[in-house]
Amino acid sequence: MENSAYTASFARIYDEIMKSVPYKFWYDYINEIMDYYQLKAEKVLDLACGTGNMSLLYAKNSYQVTGIDRSEEMLKIAGKKAREAGADISFINADLCEFRTEEKYDLAISLFDSLNYILDIDDLKKVFSNVYQALKEDGIFIFDVNTITRLMSINEGTTFFHGKDYTCIWEDTVDEKNKLWQVRLKIYFEKTGEYHEEFHQERGYKIDSIKNTLQEAGFQHIDVYNAYTLTEASDDDDRVYFVVFKNKRPIKKKKTISKFFINLKWGIKRILLSLRDLF
Numbered sequence: 312m313e314n315s316a317y318t319a320s321f322a323r324i325y326d327e328i329m330k331s332v333p334y335k336f337w338y339d340y341i342n343e344i345m346d347y348y349q350l351k352a353e354k355v356l357d358l359a360c361g362t363g364n365m366s367l368l369y370a371k372n373s374y375q376v377t378g379i380d381r382s383e384e385m386l387k388i389a390g391k392k393a394r395e396a397g398a399d400i401s402f403i404n405a406d407l408c409e410f411r412t413e414e415k416y417d418l419a420i421s422l423f424d425s426l427n428y429i430l431d432i433d434d435l436k437k438v439f440s441n442v443y444q445a446l447k448e449d450g451i452f453i454f455d456v457n458t459i460t461r462l463m464s465i466n467e468g469t470t471f472f473h474g475k476d477y478t479c480i481w482e483d484t485v486d487e488k489n490k491l492w493q494v495r496l497k498i499y500f501e502k503t504g505e506y507h508e509e510f511h512q513e514r515g516y517k518i519d520s521i522k523n524t525l526q527e528a529g530f531q532h533i534d535v536y537n538a539y540t541l542t543e544a545s546d547d548d549d550r551v552y553f554v555v556f557k558n559k560r561p562i563k564k565k566k567t568i569s570k571f572f573i574n575l576k577w578g579i580k581r582i583l584l585s586l587r588d589l590f
C-alpha cells in the first residue's frame with residue numbers, strides 16, 4: 312500500500328488547513344488528567360509531533376520537550392516554528408515503530424489520532440514497546456485515538472480547501488472491511504504550477520485490543536476516557552484518550568465528587584469551543 316503521507320506539499324499547508332484544531336484545549340485537558348491523578352512531569356516526549364504544535368505549547372510552559380515524527384518535512388516546519396519562538400525543543404526524525412531514545416521521559420503524548428496511522432496491531436505493539444522503554448519507571452503515556460465508530464461514520468466525499476496560493480482537494484473514503492478511513496489529497500500550487508498527491512490511512516481498533524497490546528508491551532495500568540471527560544470510554548464513543556502507567560503503583564485520583572465537577576466543567580468548555588467554531 313502507498314505510504315506517501317505528509318510530504319513537503321501537505322506539510323507546507325498543514326497548519327493553515329488545521330487552524331481550527333484546538334491544541335490549547337487538548338493541552339488543558341491533558342493537564343486536567345495529570346491533575347486528577349496528582350501527577351507531575353518535566354520531560355515530555357511528543358510522539359508523531361507533526362509541525363510541533365503540542366511540542367511548542369509544552370515548551371512555552373517550561374517543559375523539556377522532544378518531538379518525534381517520521382515526516383522530515385513536518386519536522387522542518389516544527390523546527391522553524393521552535394526557532395522563531397525561541398523554544399529549545401529537540402526533534403527526532405524517526406518512525407514510531409523503530410525509535411529508541413537515550414533520555415527517559417516523565418510523560419509521552421501522542422495526539423490528533425496519530426496512532427491511528429499505525430495500520431497493523433503488531434506495529435502498534437512495537438510503538439508501545441518503544442514508548443515503554445522511553446519512559447521513566449513512573450512514566451505516563453497519554454494518547455488519543457479515533458474509534459472504529461468514528462472512522463466508519465466519516466462521510467465519503469470531496470472537500471475543497473482554497474488557500475492564498477493553493478487548492479487542496481480532499482477525498483474521503485471508508486474501507487469498512489479493514490476499518491480504514493482513507494484520504495487522498497490533491498494539492499495544486501497555483502503560482503508555481505506544482506501538483507502533488509498524497510494518500511493517508513487511519514485504522515480503527517477496539518479499545519480492548521489496544522489495551523491488550525499495551526499490556527503485552529509491559530504497561531501495567533490503563534484507564535480509557537471518552538474525550539474531554541473522565542467518564543470511562545466505550546467503543547461507541549468517537550474519540551477516546553488512553554491514560555497509561557508504565558508501572559503499577561498506588562494510583563492517586565481525586566475524589567469522585569471532583570470527577571463530577573471536572574466533567575461538568577469540560578462539558579461547558581466543549582460547548583464554548585463548538586460555539587467558537589460557529590463564529
Ligand SMILES: C[S@@+](CC[C@H](N)C(=O)[O-])C[C@H]1O[C@@H](n2cnc3c(N)ncnc32)[C@H](O)[C@@H]1O
Nearest residue numbers: 317359360361380381382406407422423425428
Ligand atoms: C494527524 S498528524 C498529527 C500531528 C501532530 N500530532 C498534531 O497534533 O498536529 C499525524 C502525524 O503522524 C506522523 N506519523 C504517522 N505515522 C508515523 C510513524 N509511523 N512514525 C512517526 N510519525 C508518524 C505523521 O508524519 C504526521 O506528522
